[in-house]
Amino acid sequence: MTHVNTLDPGASPLDYYGFELRRYREEAGLTQKKLGDIVYCTGSLVGQIETARKLPTLPFSERADIALGTGGLLSRLHELVMRSQLPAWFQQVAELQARAIEICSFETQMVHGLLQTRAYASAVLGVLDKTDLDDRTAVRLARQRILGNAGSPVFWAILSEAALCQEMGGRAAMREQLAHLLSFEGNPRINIQVLPFSAGAHAGLQGSFDVYRFESDPTIVYTEGYGSGHPTANPDTVRDCSLRYDHLQAAALPIKDSADLIRRVMEERYGEHRDADGDPVA
Template structure:
């Protein structure tokens, strides 16, 4: 007996978004009168890959989902569902924040060590996520890229980013990855709803010395503050905490360079530290 058939028959669509996706893919594929190989031929992949997705052994990509929608005429169902599937691959303690982030109308973030996740390039994100030595690195990278779709929606959140200058200098991955990342920051500056400011070393002590934090605001829900420690993340809607975090963020913005001067600094670091001059290839060691 074919073990893959047994596995797919036992798939519980209520177990997870990935299981639901797989069971729906199988149901609609069979309803269209196609076997796995035939559907694979329609969407430019192998029948084996289709089978792995149907048995929840493989996480589908957005491109895979869009091609399935086109092949099966499912009116964007899998393209909508894949967002839930990818979010389910995030660490369990982070999923609640990712859901709130996707609903926010206003995001303000202060980042000490790294570029904010919504502004990371794929290669930069991969290098950052690899430091945790996860077994599902590809899925985590795909999930992080999926989070960034919030900036592409019709009414994206107003996103105010304050980066400590250290985030520009810390070499993540390679010189090429860092150059691409800093160039991406400059490109993000061109978006009307994104504003990036750099807190320079010359600012000295500041109100964010305790670490990175995010403030999220919504149309109909209370504001929240999100912080992380080494193990997990923490959200709170406590009014006093919100008030304190808002004051700290206002102070950080006041101490940071203007958006224009920040762009000049990013450009200077990109060219002088990660430019064409070969120099030593500095890599992240953490």
Template sequence: MGYRKNTTCWLLGAVMPNIRKLDPTTSPMHHLGAELRRYREAAGLTQDQLGGKVYCTGSLIGQYETARKIPTQRFTMQLDDTLGTGGALLRLLEMALCFRVPLQDQQYADLEAEATQAYFFEPGVVNGLLQTKDYVRAVVGVLDKENVDSRLAHRMDRQRVLLRTPPLLLWVILGEAALHQEVGGLEVMRTQLAHLLTFRDQDWVNIQVLPYAAGAHVGFQGAFTVFRFRNGPDLGFNEDYEAGYLTANPQDVTVRTLRYAHLQAAALSIHESADLIARVMEDRYGTQT
């Protein structure tokens, strides 16, 4: 079918939220949306009418048809049964889920905003949603000195997901190296670690530290994330040197979920982690404030 690499609307439709005509060659998920719309119209149903038959809103059907959301396998089976497609939509979904999708910064921010839960493993750096401004400035300016202020503003804007109602349920496992790697100088690190400690009593932000003493662990392949949504399948995300990639493949997401569970078991408890953060802040970066 020759899908192009430009998959900017594959998940949330952030670039073209009001798209009326899908190009099925844009991405596998666009192809699924286009086929869903074709089957619905062939059945003589409006989006609201189809939604009524499968117990959802017409608006949600529209989001699936425009590739703004990913339907679950169970829901796709309902659509197949209702529209009499012979399982065609489920086969398209299974094919689409096998693709790894590159994401740009804004698309990643949209993903965080859409998620209800996020589970991060960061072996060597403080997670972006927990970074202070000075820490962000030091990180984003390492390789690229241009547009630092705008990139800083974008990073800080992402943190609004922790202030919304209800907030994003956030779980972060940091490698102990993230506490010791001096980013931006002693004062920046002292302030950054103090900022981490402000979350110690917040139910929706949970921070664990994977200590050096844990030895060999399942996170040696690098940082990764698992996102969960109210009306959609879990998604996995990981980065390499060039880009970040999203996957909805159930097997890939299951592997990441299992790996995360092992890391949680190997990490210090939330309270022990806070104690370690406080010790490093005092011993390595000066007196606690």
């Protein structure tokens, strides 16, 4: 267990966050319990964050910034902390996503991580390992902030119809997830298309991939394996995957028709079933 007096602010972004939180709290003359009362949490939680044993949430950071007059420091550090908690092999990819001006994604089996709900993400991440699942889920969701920033990338997402039918976390979680996808209707920066089963053989049969485009840097193609990611700027690979993506967009349903299909699957496959008396049933 890390002791507050031996916390090394240079050990990690999380340690630095805890060090700064403690420093500002002590300068304000507040106990952990008093700060907890102000930001609507326990003093114990404040202590765990200060000693790098618990990840801070964005709402906690924002409230602590106001309470301690940090000028927004903790909220700015929060993004760095969350990115540092990603698997080492994925941290470069998260940085690429954050810098991209356009992200083109094709997913064969599940909803892209940047579009996942909490329940869906938790189900995906917890398949074989439930250790620190809440924290790992929070870290994944924190990546989605890049879609809400002023300079957010344009995001094109093509999902196989299989991703709508592969049940993750139960029917209620899937209903919530599909409703979340529909919430982006009318948003010109987040465009979702569905590749229907009726498309048959298609250009993405080799698997999921992302294409990241930048203001001035070379385009990068990203593919993923078990516990590893593979970004490449190889011109031949970029040309091949860009062509494949063009064909996938042509084969996929238009955006409006895709939303109609998502809505239909949500209602027919994951809608609330009722008995003869009108009461909900599983």
